[in-house]
Amino acid sequence: MNAPVQPRRPDEVGVPDPFQYMHPVLAKNYGNWAWHDRPRPGVLHHVAKSGEEVWTVRAGTQRQMDVFTIRKLCDIGDKFAEGHVRFTTRSNIEFMLSSPDKVDPLIAELNSHGFPVGGTGNSVSMISHTQGWLHCDIPGTDASGVVKSLMDMMHHEFTHEEMPNRVRITTSCCQINCGGQGDISINVQYTKPPKINHDLVSKVCERPAVVARCPVAAIRPAMVNGVPSLEVDEKKCVCCGACYPPCPPMQINGADSTKIAVWVGGKHSNARSKPTFHKLVVANLPNNPPRWPEVEEVVRKILFAYKEHGRDYERMGEWIERIGWPRFFEICDFAFTKHHLDTWTGARKTMNMSAHVHF
Amino acid sequence: MSHDDDGRANQGAQKHPTPMLDELESGPWPSFVTGLKRLRDSGDQQYAPMMNDLLGQLEHSYENKTGYWKGGTVSVFGYGGGVIPRFSEVADKFPASKEFHTLRVQPPAGYHYSTDILRQMCDIWEKHGSGLIAFHGQSGDIMFQGCSSENVQKAFDDLNEIGFDLGGAGPALRTSMSCVGHARCEMSCYDEVKAHRTVINEFLDEMHRPALPYKFKFKFSGCGNDCVNAIHRADFAVIGTWRDDMKVDQEEVKKYVARVGRKYAIDKVVAMCPTRALSLNDDDTLDVDNKSCVRCMHCLNVMNKALAPGDDKGASILIGGKRALKVGDLMGTMIVPFIKLETEEDFARLVEMARNLLDFFAENALEHERIGETMDRIGLPAFLEAIGVDPDPNMVNHPRTSCYVRTDDFTEEAEKYFERRAEKAAKAIAAE
Numbered sequence: 001m002n003a004p005v006q007p008r009r010p011d012e013v014g015v016p017d018p019f020q021y022m023h024p025v026l027a028k029n030y031g032n033w034a035w036h037d038r039p040r041p042g043v044l045h046h047v048a049k050s051g052e053e054v055w056t057v058r059a060g061t062q063r064q065m066d067v068f069t070i071r072k073l074c075d076i077g078d079k080f081a082e083g084h085v086r087f088t089t090r091s092n093i094e095f096m097l098s099s100p101d102k103v104d105p106l107i108a109e110l111n112s113h114g115f116p117v118g119g120t121g122n123s124v125s126m127i128s129h130t131q132g133w134l135h136c137d138i139p140g141t142d143a144s145g146v147v148k149s150l151m152d153m154m155h156h157e158f159t160h161e162e163m164p165n166r167v168r169i170t171t172s173c174c175q176i177n178c179g180g181q182g183d184i185s186i187n188v189q190y191t192k193p194p195k196i197n198h199d200l201v202s203k204v205c206e207r208p209a210v211v212a213r214c215p216v217a218a219i220r221p222a223m224v225n226g227v228p229s230l231e232v233d234e235k236k237c238v239c240c241g242a243c244y245p246p247c248p249p250m251q252i253n254g255a256d257s258t259k260i261a262v263w264v265g266g267k268h269s270n271a272r273s274k275p276t277f278h279k280l281v282v283a284n285l286p287n288n289p290p291r292w293p294e295v296e297e298v299v300r301k302i303l304f305a306y307k308e309h310g311r312d313y314e315r316m317g318e319w320i321e322r323i324g325w326p327r328f329f330e331i332c333d334f335a336f337t338k339h340h341l342d343t344w345t346g347a348r349k350t351m352n353m354s355a356h357v358h359f
Numbered sequence: 360m361s362h363d364d365d366g367r368a369n370q371g372a373q374k375h376p377t378p379m380l381d382e383l384e385s386g387p388w389p390s391f392v393t394g395l396k397r398l399r400d401s402g403d404q405q406y407a408p409m410m411n412d413l414l415g416q417l418e419h420s421y422e423n424k425t426g427y428w429k430g431g432t433v434s435v436f437g438y439g440g441g442v443i444p445r446f447s448e449v450a451d452k453f454p455a456s457k458e459f460h461t462l463r464v465q466p467p468a469g470y471h472y473s474t475d476i477l478r479q480m481c482d483i484w485e486k487h488g489s490g491l492i493a494f495h496g497q498s499g500d501i502m503f504q505g506c507s508s509e510n511v512q513k514a515f516d517d518l519n520e521i522g523f524d525l526g527g528a529g530p531a532l533r534t535s536m537s538c539v540g541h542a543r544c545e546m547s548c549y550d551e552v553k554a555h556r557t558v559i560n561e562f563l564d565e566m567h568r569p570a571l572p573y574k575f576k577f578k579f580s581g582c583g584n585d586c587v588n589a590i591h592r593a594d595f596a597v598i599g600t601w602r603d604d605m606k607v608d609q610e611e612v613k614k615y616v617a618r619v620g621r622k623y624a625i626d627k628v629v630a631m632c633p634t635r636a637l638s639l640n641d642d643d644t645l646d647v648d649n650k651s652c653v654r655c656m657h658c659l660n661v662m663n664k665a666l667a668p669g670d671d672k673g674a675s676i677l678i679g680g681k682r683a684l685k686v687g688d689l690m691g692t693m694i695v696p697f698i699k700l701e702t703e704e705d706f707a708r709l710v711e712m713a714r715n716l717l718d719f720f721a722e723n724a725l726e727h728e729r730i731g732e733t734m735d736r737i738g739l740p741a742f743l744e745a746i747g748v749d750p751d752p753n754m755v756n757h758p759r760t761s762c763y764v765r766t767d768d769f770t771e772e773a774e775k776y777f778e779r780r781a782e783k784a785a786k787a788i789a790a791e
Contacts, residue, residue: 007436008516012567013524014560015535018467018552021476022542031541031550035664046543054543064504066394067481067490074474074481085477087470087494089536089587096543114389130497133420135445135461135504137428142420144391145383152386177682178497181591213727215685242684248429255424268591270583270598271657272633275590277688289421290379312627313661344687 023084023096025054041161042117043103055097057106059115060126060151060158063091064134064144072113080106090126090168092119118159122312124167124303125158127151130178138245139173140188140258141287146171149291150186150299157303164310164319167303168268175240181266183316184302185278186295188287189261193237194250198229205230205247213242260285262298265317276317282334298334305331324358374399375415375453379422398490406489409505412453413489419449433460433508435515438567441525442511458507459489463500463526464518468537468555470495479521487514498576499536499587500526524563530727531569532717533576535559536589540581540599546659547581548599548672549700555579557706558713565717572724575717582668583656589680590691594730595716596677597709602697603669604649611665616643628658673699676712679731689731692739694746696753719746749779 019027029048036046044056062069073093077085080102081095088094093115095106107117119125127150130136132143150169157163170182177187201207207230211219218236222229230250232243241252252258262285266278281302285294302316309331310319320328329336342350383392395417398410416427433444443461450457480501484492489505496502501523506514515525526534535558538544540551558577565571578589581599589596616624621643629637636651637658645665659666676698677691695712699705716730723745724733734742743750752758 007512008519010435010437010515010524010567011519012563013519013522014563014566015465015556016467016522016524017556018469018471018542021467021473022469022471026471026542031547033541033543033545033547035545035667037663046545056543060389061494062389062391062394064391064394064491064493066398067485067492068397069389069394070477070481070492074477077474083474085472085474086539087466087472089470089495089499089538091494093494114387116387116389128497133417133426135428135443135459136426137430137445139426141424142417145380145421148383148386148388148390148392151388155387176684180497180588180682181688209726213685240683253425258424268585268588270585270590270653270655271660272631272655275585275690277591277690287424289424290382313631313657346687 021084023054023082023086025052025098026084026096028052029054038121038161039100039103041123041159042107042120044120045100053098053100055100055103057095057097057103057110057117058088058092058119059095059110059117060119061091061093061115062144062148063126063129073115076106076109076113080109088119088125090119090128092126116155116159118161121161122163122165122167123158123161124154124163124169127169127171128179128182129171130173132173136173137248138176138241138252140190140241140253141173141260142289143171143173143179145290146186146292146295149293149296153296153300154303157307163307165313165315167306167316168266169299170266175242176245181268181276181278183264183266183278183306184299185263185266186299187261187263189259189283190239190241190252190257191259191284192252192254192257193232193234193239194241194243194252195254196224196230196232197249197251198224198227200249201229201247202227204249210243210247210250213246215240215242219243258287259283260287260292260295262295262302264302265315265320267315267317269315272313273315273318273321278317280340281332283339301332301334326358374411375418377414377418380414380418395491401490404485404490406485406505408455409459409489409507410456410491412455412457413459413505416447416449416453416456419452428459433511435512435525438525440528440531440567440569442515443528444508456505459504460506460508460511462488462503462506462511462514462518463496463498463528463534464503464523465526465534465559466495466499466501468552469539469542471542476521480518480523483514483517483521487517498526498534499578500534525567527566527569527574529569530571530573531567531575532559532562532565532571533574534566535577535579536587537579538581538586540579544581545663545667546584546599546656548601548668549581549597549674551579551581551599553706554597554674554700554709558710561710562713562717571717571721573727573729575720575730577713583654584660590677591680591682591688593680593691594678594720595713596680596691598675598677599668599672600654600675600697601669601672603671605647605652605659605669606667607645607647608665608667609644612645612662613643615662615665628661631657633657673697673701673705674709678716679729679734681729681731685727686732686735689729689735691731692734693754694743694748696751715746749775 129143170179172179172187218233222231244252261283263278428445431444487510493502537551537555540547576593578593636648638646676695680691
């Protein structure tokens with residue numbers, strides 16, 4: 001008998017030290033930057049207290065990258081940026097240059113390989129997105145495809161700084177909303193209660209945990225066809241899909257019942273107003289691959305209404321707060337329905353408890 | 360290396376037709392489908408058949424509007440988390456991608472890479488995985504997407520050898536994020552790299568061996584612009600701020616006003632201050648009422664060269680941000696208005712605060728409950744008492760409006776408040 005192979009023990013290194021990878025001008029002036037400006041869209045110019053300067057060129061990527069794309073970006077990094085890059089939280093890649101002469105040639109090189117340069121200042125940056133059909137175990141839609149379609153439509157808005165303020169868009173493939181808050185959020189919205197495969201529930205689900213997961217206490221244990229299962233009070237069910245991850249036999253997705261909703265006015269920054277959650281604008285849009293044209297149309301309407309009517313430095317939500325929701329729905333020509341009235345905990349605080357009215 | 364159609368002759372398998380996905384190759388934005396096809400068409404690589412079937416399955420999802428992955432249990436020796444297992448439910452049709460697991464790998468703080476280390480990652484993933492890498496996932500991880508069960512350990516071993524470690528998944532401490540901060544931003548109010556690495560690397564056991572009630576996320580932003588979305592997306596958000604007066608270069612203020620015009624400066628800077636702390640003087644210099652300023656960052660963002668954070672920098676800590684599941688969205692709540700982050704002792708205090716919160720969470724949260732929900736369930740006074748933090752008016756928008764509270768110890772609580780204030784004042788005098 002061969003001796004069993006001793007498995008390798010992991011080296012628990014944790015978060016890697018970034019200084020070994022950081023561009024030397026950034027490392028040298030760490031914690032000592034003075035100011036910055038933006039010479040053109042997609043380019044940042046930072047000046048250190050030492051007087052040293054660095055130019056950053058930001059380019060969009062598809063986030064889900066094949067090794068050939070990554071190596072191509074590395075080649076470009078070697079040629080122009082002394083072999084260092086960084087990524088932004090929205091999957092843009094940044095090349096740091098110690099001289100301004102290389103900015104234009106780098107942009108030309110990136111563009112020639114199909115990488116758009118932009119995403120800075122008051123532009124539409126890359127959409128933050130999730131995994132979708134490509135890799136998630138509970139997706140209602142795809143993420144990469146929605147993002148690709150929308151970024152094609154908004155390409156000009158990525159490469160130019162023509163919005164009132166920055167626009168941060170997110171997508172999510174289920175109501176867990178891994179994509180997060182956005183000026184515009186494109187999220188799956190389920191419309192039917194889960195369809196239960198009663199033969200499987202007791203085999204694959206920890207039933208009390210599933211009961212506990214429901215936010216509206218609509219699930220209870222039950223014997224169905226002589227086997228222990230779960231049943232859903234469909235009058236109570238809010239179709240959120242929270243029971244589906246812990247219990248896949250409670251299928252929440254349906255080819256026609258999984259819809260898309262669009263939300264606006266989410267904001268993470270503390271600049272001016274406090275951070276805010278996004279609010280519902282349109283629901284029941286069809287989940288329509290491969291390019292989701294109905295979603296694209298709604299996003300386009302909102303985006304260009306904001307572009308036309310927003311004032312400098314107003315984020316989407318701040319613009320709407322100024323003009324009022326009646327005017328927003330009117331400008332975008334969207335319906336205001338009973339489903340826009342919040343019914344969740346704290347809902348009353350979202351109502352207008354004043355005589356302030358927009359006409 | 361050839362990526363043309365000749366390459367696939369070596370595969371011995373037909374390419375799955377992908378008419379729907381093909382439509383995602385047009386248009387100006389970089390196409391992930393084109394990238395997937397490049398991998399599929401690299402006939403000399405071990406992953407080419409896997410990526411052919413992956414494209415086939417994805418097309419199948421597009422046709423039927425259904426996902427076909429299910430979870431399971433896959434991990435590496437010594438760890439309980441960090442791998443996202445994916446088994447295909449349609450493996451009979453697409454056998455080569457029947458296992459398509461993701462390794463979540465922690466990125467360097469601030470997302471800095473050398474091209475050399477990126478190439479090493481590509482080589483490892485080309486050898487053991489699918490050749491598909493996402494920079495980055497929503498938790499902040501580098502996601503090495505697409506690995507067979509057999510190769511997960513090999514891929515991890517090689518990545519671990521070049522200095523990278525798995526991130527978090529499941530009910531555990533999750534991978535963290537920090538903004539570019541000190542490395543390239545004049546707004547940065549503390550050393551984000553040091554805070555990120557010091558805190559997370561202290562609690563790796565909680566990441567690698569999931570034993571918490573649910574996920575717990577730390578995120579580090581150097582100022583109120585919160586570029587890593589910490590307040591809403593983290594259980595423990597560290598947001599840079601400063602206590603003293605902001606710095607004003609009046610000559611630069613005048614230059615700004617001269618450049619944009621007085622009306623614009625008033626409309627877009629002064630009038631947009633949320634606490635009316637700014638006023639433009641008749642000589643085009645700026646008056647700042649620093650006691651009213653809330654460090655929102657707007658005027659600093661706009662008049663970048665003229666205004667800057669003060670010298671007495673540090674951070675605020677907000678606890679309890681999360682998304683919808685299960686009580687609804689919560690923003691983090693201000694719990695520590697100011698913590699200094701300069702000396703080793705300061706960072707040790709941050710780690711202690713983190714340990715305190717993790718311990719509280721581990722002991723008190725219900726299964727599948729985020730700490731923000733625990734706070735709501737027990738109420739802020741009980742939460743503060745449990746973590747040993749005194750109430751502070753910065754924690755609220757306004758004091759309570761409901762009279763339904765028992766206040767028979769109000770006088771004693773008020774005395775404690777005045778004692779704390781006197782102690783703080785005595786300390787400040789001693790420090791001077």
